[in-house]
Amino acid sequence: MSGKNTNKAALPSLKQLMATQNPLQMQVLMATLALANSESNALISDVLRGSGPIGTVSQGDPMGAGEAFREVGNSLARNPTALMNANMELMQGWMQLWQEMATEALSGDTPPVRDKRFADPEWENNPSFKFIRKAYEVNSKWLMGLADHAPDIPDNIHLRAKFFTQQLTDTLSPTNYLGTNPQALRAFIETGGESVLNGIRLARADVKKAGGKLHISQTDETPFELGKNIATAPGKVVFRNDLIELIQYAPTQETVYSRPLLIFPPWINKFYILDLREENSMIRWLVDKGLTVFVVSWRSADEVTKDYTWDDYSKNGVYAAVEAALQASGSKKLNAVGYCIGGTLLSGTLAHMAANGDDRVAAATFFASQSDFELAGDLKVFTDGPGRGYIDSVIEENGGVMPGAMMYETFNWLRPIDLVWRYVIDQYMLGKTPRPFDLLYWNADQTNIPGKVHKRYLRDCYSKNKLSRGKFKLFGEKVNLKDVKIPVMVQASRDDHICPFESVYRTATVFGGDTKFVLSGSGHIAGVVNHPDSNKYQHWTGGDITPTGEEWLETAEEHPGSWWPYWWDWLKPKSGSRKKAAPPKDMGLGDAPGSYVRVRLQHIKLPLE
Incomplete structure (x- = not known):
């Protein structure tokens, strides 16, 4: 026993x-x-x-x-x-x-x-x-x-x-x-x-x-401070506009690869899930490999950005970040990463770039990201008639903004046993005081979303699946993902309840170039952020893309541990030759992790006028 x-x-x-x-x-x-x-x-x-x-x-x-x-x-x-x-x-x-x-x-x-x-x-x-x-x-x-x-x-x-x-x-x-x-x-x-x-x-x-609303505290947030014990990778903010701050991280090697890596995280959460702690930081791991890493930090929707559209996110987010990263690095091309909805935005923008002869992005990786939403899972409940009508009314009541507090509750109720009832039992029935946990601190650090962006995401992507069908419009032009012919790697997580494995796999079938697929163990966060030193979970790799994920998995090979080394083997030859490393230029915009990431929901009063 x-x-x-x-x-x-x-x-x-x-x-x-x-x-x-x-x-x-x-x-x-x-x-x-x-x-x-x-x-x-x-x-x-x-x-x-x-x-x-x-x-x-x-x-x-x-x-x-x-x-x-x-x-x-x-x-x-x-x-x-x-x-x-x-x-x-x-x-x-x-x-x-x-x-x-x-x-x-x-x-x-x-x-x-x-x-x-x-x-x-x-x-x-x-x-x-x-x-x-x-x-x-x-x-x-x-x-x-x-x-x-x-x-x-x-x-x-x-x-x-x-x-x-x-x-x-x-x-x-x-x-x-x-x-x-x-x-x-x-x-x-x-x-x-x-x-x-x-x-x-x-x-x-x-x-x-929570001002009269039942809002379960999952963790004690008091011990955590951005830049002190979480999000501590050193770097500089090298660009800022009303929507994004672009962070360039300081090199740790004497030489770096000439082609930088630009990461677009989701704007539903904050970017520092990729730099939560030193021992599990993806950003630090990539920098230690010799990459010049840039990360976009999205602004939480407020009076300034509440009326922004999907086109604004593409123009002032993707296009602006690509231009700023290339200027800061001195490179002519870069590789890009899109995580979750950040990948959805990136894929459509890449199609627009391809249609207009813009080849500044040489290769792209998608973490737990959907561009085909046919099998998008439980979140589709929020995209049919009653669901969208309800979301529209919430946005209207909150001054044209989708409140981050509601997004937090929505994602919790997708996994109520683990993220709701567990805490009801531990705290309200057993009387246990919440303990500090950095991952739960990040999970509760939500952002507001411009209503127009969120409604279009639910309508055109989730409900009508326009992006994968060549019917999604960007800057007035229909974009076709088959025009994206650069090398692509798509990562999915086996137990992802937000972007299900089969749904993400369908995304691997929509691009027009050489696409690789890798499946990791665990879910939407732990499946992506799994440092090799942790020796946790597993991943699967396979050959050519097949019609369904289950077919691909039948012949895929299972490997212990993190999928990051497999990704690096694919990314390294696409990162250019080595050159002497240089620290990020001080543009007078502050140190990493920047200022936008420090704005919490309580700092923004809704509804906005």
């Missing part, structure tokens, strides 16, 4: 804990529970005095969840056989549950629990909790399958129904409620009720900090 299992077995059962409570301890528990109830009522009053969840509009069902559920119900009503099959699955699930409970009670054998939510030994050792867990599993499986049984609903309704059913089943998990969470009940008894009382006070503090 491993040490981990031994520790679990050593935990006192709830029955044992209750047996040890004397009458005075029980009175203390009841008194604390009464105080917690009072604090709960105060918390409810705090929220009611606020304006509801962050970024939302006062509508009953703005995302059309009810419509999707009704369509599923109507479809099943029109198809009695499909309804009967769905109900038969539920009945079979319950029959199997009773059989399993009886069999396991006789034999004592239980299969291992794979769901990390149910790691507490009480879920296996206590028959009542075991039944609750298994009943939840049966019911949630049935609920998740209902939309699949409905034979005649449109694809967008099917996706919406599945998405909101997943939200519902995750919310109904017994681990999310004090009375059915053995870990929380144990803490409640052991602390004399203080855990719950502390949790409610933490919730009230979160509501107060």
